[in-house]
Amino acid sequence: MIIGVVRCECMLFCAHSLKEKRSVIKSILRKAADGHNLSASEVGYQDTWQRAELAFVCVGSSKVPVERELARALVIIDFRTEIERVHTEYEWL
Known part of the structure; x- marks a missing residue:
């Protein structure tokens, strides 16, 4: 069993409020987890309106499908114009 975790720190330059x-x-997390073997959550900077830390976790029997799911989640962030990844960290358990 392989557990993959990716944490990414992001900046939201266009956000002017927590709302x-x-x-x-919420849109990114919902899209990442919808119908896939993936859990997603905001894990840091909840009270800061231009910064976020997101975590994505996937469990699988081998590393390749887990990497694929995590990469798909990061692509969702990268295609959004209002958010930018500034730091990404992988962890394998």
Whole structure:
């Protein structure tokens, strides 16, 4: 069994309130987890309106499908114009 965790720190340069930030973050988390073997959550900077830390976790029998799921989640962030990844960290258990 392989557990993959990716944590990424992001900046939301266009957000001017926590409400705007949470709208973007909730959309990303929902899209990442919908119908996939993946859990997603905002794990840091919940009270800061231009910064977020997101975590994605996937469990699988081998590393390749887990990497694929985590990469798909990061692509969702990268295609959004209102959010930018500034630091990404992988962890394998």
